[in-house]
Amino acid sequence: MPEDAPYDPYIPSGQAAAAAPQQQGAGGNARTQALQAQIDDTVGVMRENINKVSQRGERLDALQDKTDNLAVSAQGFRRGANRVRKQMWWKDVKMRMCLIAGIIILILIIVIPAVSTYTMLSATSAVIRAGARRAVPRVVRQRQAVAGARANPFQRLNAIRALSSTSSTSEQANRDRTRAIIIRTLSQIGSRREGQQYLSYFTSVSSQKFAVIKVGGAILTDYLDDLCENIAFLYEVGLYPVIVHGAGPQLNRLLQEAGVEPEFEEGIRVTDPKTLTVARKLFLQENMKLVEKLEGLGVRTRPLTTVLTADYLDKEKWNLVGKITSVDKAPVELAISQGYVPILTSMAETTEGQILNVNADVAAAELARALEPLKIVYLSEKGGLFNGETGDKISHINLDEEYNHLMSQSWCRYGTRLKIKEIKELLETLPRTSSVAIIHPSDLQKELFTDSGAGTLIRRGDKIEACDSVAAFPDLAKLKQTLIRDREGMDAEATVDRYLDFLKTTPFKAYYDEPLNCVAIVLPPNAERSHPTLATLTVTKEGWLSNVTENVFHAIKKDHPKLVWTVSEEDENLTWFFDKADGSFSSKGNQLFWYGIDNLQELGVLTDEFNAHGRAMLGDSNLEARLRRAAQVSTRNLNQSTRPAQARAFSTMARRPTWAPAAASLNGKRTYATTTNPNPPLGKKNASNDVPSRVALIGARGYTGQALIDLLNTHPNMDLRHVSSRELAGQKLEGYTKKEVIYENLSPDQVSELEKKGAIDCWVMALPNGVCKPYIEAINEARKGGADHRSVIVDLSADYRFDNTWTYGLPELTKRSEIYKADKISNPGCYATAAQLGIAPLVEYLGGTPSVFGISGYSGAGTKPSPKNDVNLLKDNLMPYSLTDHIHEREISAKLGADVAFSPHVASWFRGIQATIHIPLNKTFTSRDIRQIYQDRYAGEKLVKVVGEAPLVKNIMNKHGVEIGGFAVHSSGKRVVVCSTIDNLLKGAATQCLQNMNLALGYAEYEGIPTM
Secondary structure (H helix, E strand, C coil): CCCCCCCCCCCCCCCHHHHHHHHHHHHHHHHHHHHHHHHHHHHHHHHHHHHHHHHHHHHHHHHHHHHHHHHHHHHHHHHHHHHHHHHHHHHHHHHHHHHHHHHHHHHHHHHHHHCCCCCCCCHHHHHHHCCHHHHCCCCHHHHHHHHHCCCCHHHHHHHHHCCCCCCCCCHHHHHHHHHHHHHHHHCCCCCHHHHHHHHHHHCCCCHHHCEEEEECHHHHHHCHHHHHHHHHHHHHCCCCCEEEECCHHHHHHHHHHCCCCCCEECCEECECHHHHHHHHHHHHHHHHHHHHHHHHCCCCEEEECCCEEEEECCHHHHECEEEEEEECHHHHHHHHHCCCEEEEECEEECCCCCEEECCHHHHHHHHHHHHCCCEEEEECCCCCCECCCCCCECCEEEHHHHHHHHHCCCCCCHHHHHHHHHHHHHHCCCCCCCEEEEECHHHHHHHHHCCCCCCEEEECCCCCEEECCHHHCCCHHHHHHHHHCCCCCCCHHHHHHHHHHHHHCCCCEEEECCCCCEEEEEECCCCCCCCCEEEEEEECHHHHHCCHHHHHHHHHHHHCCCEEEEEECCCCCHHHHHHHCCEEEEECCEEEEEECCCCHHHHHHHHHHHHHHHHHHHCCCCHHHHHHHHHHHHHHHHCCCCCHHHCHHHCCCCCCCCCCCHHHHHHHHCCCCCCCCCCCCCCHHHCCCCCCEEEEEECCCCHHHHHHHHHHHHCCCEEEEEEECCCCCCCECCCCCCCCCEEECCCHHHHHHHHHHCCCCEEEECCCCCCCHHHHHHHHHHHHCCCCCCCEEEECCCCCCCCCCCEECCCCCCCHHHHHCCCEEECCCHHHHHHHHHHHHHHHHECCCCEEEEEECHHHHCCCCCHHHCHHHHCCCCEECCCCCCHHHHHHHHHHCCCCEEEEEECCCCCCEEEEEEEEECCCCCHHHHHHHHHHHCCCCCCEEECCCCCCHHHHCCCCCEEEEEEEECCCCCEEEEEEEECCCHHHHHHHHHHHHHHHHCCCCCCCCCCC
16 A cells, blocks of 8 residues: 555554455445444434424423413403403492491391381381382271281281281291391392382382283293292382293193193194193192292282183184183282282183183283283393394383384394284283383392383383474473473573573474473584584483483484583483493583594594583583573572582483482493404394294205204204105104104195195205205295295205305304394305304405315215215225315305315215315414404304314214314414314204204204204
8 A cells, every 4th residue: 555545444554454355345344334233323313312302392382382272361361350340340339338238237127126116127128118008908807906007017017917827937037038138139229219219109009000920931940039039029018919920831841741742823832631731730830839939938929710711712723722801800909908919820711610721921911901000020031122133132112112113123023023012012001101021030129129120121102202493392381391390490491491592593403202201402513513412301200210211312312323412420310321421521520421422533622622611612502501500690699508509400300210329320231342253142032932933854864964853853942843855755753752753755836835834934955956946946936925924944055055145054154133034044064164164263364365175074975875975985095076166165265255275075984074274364473363363253152162272073073063273373474274173964064054043933043052
């Protein structure tokens, strides 16, 4: 080897060099192999380390997701806490006042009996019980005992109650019961004056004219304690309601257990002898249960069974159902005069002694016509009537003003429409002072003894009139008296005359009721006034009690989307104004109110002017300001020492009959948004129908039809009458246990005949695409032919999903009020439901075309044999199909209003869909941001569950909703991957169908559906 050659460690040196040529070949290969083995070992170790790091990274990612979830939850809790904190401060003040009052009452009740012979109650209870002097007449049989007790109304009341031989309680037990009842009631009655006002109102008539209370069967089952405690309170203060109850839900259950099929015609139960036997026994049991509960609370009761006389309503049609022909008031009046609460069942007798079933609502109405009470109360677990579009409770209805408008609303149907119509017919036969309240049993005292009420109050009322000139008022002299009313001041009459002269030269619009219990004058904007101004509002005590003020203000809001007015902070009705305003500003003892003004610049100008000039900013347009100045001048001229602020003339309007602290009003009326969902679900309170609906299922052989049958079998109000399948005709329907149903093969002509007869309430088309058109045309022709029955059609195929005359039935995204009033609903596809719910919250942030990679179980291919449901072909396989222009691709794109790419695949499992959705974004987001958007959008949805990790198909099988999760955001922040899973046979088809049926038929949206 040359000396200058580079050193090579693999070439031997010295003597070994001679042997190198022979050994070099073999030795070199061995060394190379050894080195390669070392390298392989090193690479293996490195790969293991990399895998461990990757696994740790995945665990860290999962931990981060959980941390993010906790952070999001914490953020939600903080938001909720902030909302609650804003509402609870005033409630805390009221609660403390109630506790103080309760302590005072306990002291009065416990200490004073030791000194006095008679039980003395607190100021509040004493005021309430004072009404017993008028509420309970003298009992002739105990004339001496009662006459001797005239000096003490409580002795008199106790003497009357002593006539009862039903049960007896000790004096101490009575005191304990009275104490507990009054303390509980304090939390509902806002003030002493409030309770006093309404008690005086109710005791101004004879006892039997106080109230008729109708109690539904569900109340006796679920709210018996609340009902009895409230009746016990009324009894303690000398008010004796007449109670009539039904037992509809219990009867349905017993009939089902006895194998008797409930049958309804036009919403009325067909009553055969077997049904009547069960009903009679049940009604007596429920009556006794109510009686025993009330007696246990010390309430003397008298069950009455001979009050209602009836004749057959239509014996051929409804059999043993009665129409009440007369009411015997004598037993009711006698029971009340002797200190008993009358309790009636909804059963009547013919003159021959035949018992007939009558509707409890009808029985209550006929009792009311006979007794003419001040109040008719319908107790309902819903707590009132609800607007079908907004979901809000209707607090009051003035029938003279609002009836025609309500009847024209698409949401006013089924039970809601019938209830309003029946109440109108009832009130038209009663004095105008009578009213009907629909309330929850726990709110009975609040409805009876507070101005705010609790449920839905319905009165005939007076129609609100409007005029724009002084000459247009029907009675100018009466108008002057109205404006002067309760304004004490030497110059008040002259001031009103000058104000009317001012109105003669000034544009205005006045709102008033016929008896002028309420008058409001609104001035339009001009050079001095930038907004419409409420110049004056005057209300009598009768106006407050009849709710006419609400009706007048409602009429003002319809004509004036913006309004400004000012009120003195000394005004006794200040809390009412706070409730009606969107905002307020206080300055120098006066309050500026407004609604409908959102522009900060406008508000800034208003508040600056008000701060500078006070109520003078409105010039001479405010009558109250004029009267105040006139009273002040008169006071100074007479050199009286009384401060002007003490004069009642300074009130903005006549004193309201009740008063409650500002905290109570604001807390009870003003609310904060509790959901970020723009289309919240319609719950049980929005249900308007409680009569079973007759259902016909066309095409019941497939998987979806079977899934729907299972749901209908457990639904309390779905009555499956017809099931049509060409292949299964003549066979018994399996899986439906309510009654025996035989498969038919209904033709379009037969469907048309059923529609003409009004025999079906809901048609469900569970047919393949392109097959149901003849049936739809047959139903449409039947409707054109004069059929006035309104049935609902739900089509599960894709035939009408692109037809604008049909309502697209995806309740979480389609406005629910539209589905509520629809009669033709196209049920969305399974893939389309999963994809739309997975994309919809981000539509406004789309930065390109979303792509959906969908995988479905083979049940989605139907029961007809094909490669897509061949189990052997699908084993260890994933089968793509219709990779572009799939009908669901067009459906998703059309409904979201944005192009979407969709590629479906079939896998080897039976049911369930996994949709992996790639969504380009037009702005940068984090995973937490995206998740929060979805949580906000689907807040309150019982069939949509937002999760942190990617959902799995095996977890959604046999579930009735959708799971959405994953939320993996690309490092750029401009692309997110969202995963959505759904059971294609349930929320993807049958469950969604039932959801749409519930909404369109007037039931609670999730009735009969197990929620997530």
